[in-house]
Amino acid sequence: MKIALTIAGSDSSAGAGIQADIKTMTLNGVYAESAITALTAQNTTGVYDILESSPEFLKAQLDAIFDDIYPDSVKIGMVSSKALIEVIADCLKERKTKNIVVDPVMVATSGSKLLLDDSIETLMQKLLPLADLLTPNIPEAEILSGIEIKSIDDMEEAAKIISEKFSCKTLIKGGHKLNDANDYLYSEGKGVWFKGERIDNPNTHGTGCTLSSAIAANLSKGFSMEEAIKMAKDFLSAALKDGLNLGKGSGPMNHAFDIKDKYKKLGENR
Ligand SMILES: Nc1ncnc2c1ncn2[C@@H]1O[C@H](COP(=O)(O)OP(=O)(O)OP(=O)(O)O)[C@@H](O)[C@H]1O
Numbered sequence: 300m301k302i303a304l305t306i307a308g309s310d311s312s313a314g315a316g317i318q319a320d321i322k323t324m325t326l327n328g329v330y331a332e333s334a335i336t337a338l339t340a341q342n343t344t345g346v347y348d349i350l351e352s353s354p355e356f357l358k359a360q361l362d363a364i365f366d367d368i369y370p371d372s373v374k375i376g377m378v379s380s381k382a383l384i385e386v387i388a389d390c391l392k393e394r395k396t397k398n399i400v401v402d403p404v405m406v407a408t409s410g411s412k413l414l415l416d417d418s419i420e421t422l423m424q425k426l427l428p429l430a431d432l433l434t435p436n437i438p439e440a441e442i443l444s445g446i447e448i449k450s451i452d453d454m455e456e457a458a459k460i461i462s463e464k465f466s467c468k469t470l471i472k473g474g475h476k477l478n479d480a481n482d483y484l485y486s487e488g489k490g491v492w493f494k495g496e497r498i499d500n501p502n503t504h505g506t507g508c509t510l511s512s513a514i515a516a517n518l519s520k521g522f523s524m525e526e527a528i529k530m531a532k533d534f535l536s537a538a539l540k541d542g543l544n545l546g547k548g549s550g551p552m553n554h555a556f557d558i559k560d561k562y563k564k565l566g567e568n569r
C-alpha cells in the first residue's frame with residue numbers, strides 16, 4: 300500500500316484540515332499518516348481558538364513518522380508560525396522527501412486567519428521552494444505573485460510568476476472566487492486548464508484541503524501531475540455533489556460518498 304503524509308492543523312468539525320486530509324487519502328486508496336501543526340477549535344461558522352504545536356513536538360512527530368513508515372507523498376496545509384515552517388523545511392530536506400504538495404493556507408473559508416502575517420516571508424523563503432506543486436486559491440496567489448487577480452488572464456500570469464519564483468508547478472484554484480470550478484496549472488513553461496463542473500452547493504468547507512490531499516494520494520500511487528489533478532477534481536466534485544448539509548455555516552462535504560451505502564444498515568437508528 301502506498302503512503303501519504305499530511306502535515307497540517309486539526310479542524311474539530313472535521314470538514315477541513317487533518318481530518319479532511321485523512322478521509323480523502325483513505326478514500327483514495329492510500330494509507331494516511333499525520334503530523335499535527337496546531338489544534339483549532341473550529342466549526343462551520345468560524346475558528347474560535349488555536350493551540351499550536353511546539354516546534355519540538357512537531358519535530359518529534361515527523362521523526363517518528365520518517366524513522367518508521369516512510370511516506371510516498373507529503374501534503375502540507377496550515378502551518379501558522381515561522382518556527383514550525385522551519386522544522387518542516389529542515390525535515391523535508393534531510394529526509395529527501397518526494398511528491399510534496401503545499402497548500403499555502405492563509406485564511407479559512409469562514410474568513411479566519413490561519414497564518415501569521417509575519418510568517419509569510421519565511422513560508423516563501425524556506426518551504427515553497429521545496430514543493431513539487433503549490434495549490435493557492437486566488438487571494439493566496441495574489442500574495443505569492445504580487446499581482447492582483449481580476450480576470451482569467453491574471454490567473455494565468457500569476458501562476459507563471461509563482462511557478463518561476465519558487466521553481467515548482469503551480470495550480471491556481473478558481474473555486475468560489477473567480478472562474479467557477481476551473482483551475483489553472485502552470486508547469487515547466489506551459490499552462491493547462493482543468494475545467495470542473497460548478498456545483499451549486501454552499502457547503503464548501505475544506506475544499507482546498509481535500510483537493511491537495513487527493514492530489515498527494517494520487518502522486519504517491521505513481522500518477523503524473525496532470526492525471527493526479529484531474530482525478531482529485533473528480534473526487535472533490537463527487538463529494539460536493541453528494542449534498543451533505545451540516546452545521547449553521549459553510550458545511551463539510553461527504554468524503555465517503557462512494558461507500559456510504561455499504562455501511563448504511565449499521566448506522567440506521569432503531
Ligand atoms: N462550487 C464548486 N463546484 C465545483 N468545484 C468547486 C466549487 N468550489 C470550489 N471548487 C473546487 O474546489 C477546489 C478548491 O478550491 P477553493 O477555491 O475552494 O480552495 P480554497 O479556497 O483553498 O479552499 P478552502 O475553502 O478549503 O480554504 C478547486 O478545485 C475548485 O475549483
Ligand SMILES: Cc1ncc(CO)c(N)n1
Pocket residue numbers: 307308309310315316317339341376377404406407408413504505506507508
Ligand atoms: C485546520 C484547518 N486547515 C485548513 C483550513 C482551510 O480550509 C481550515 N479551515 N482549517
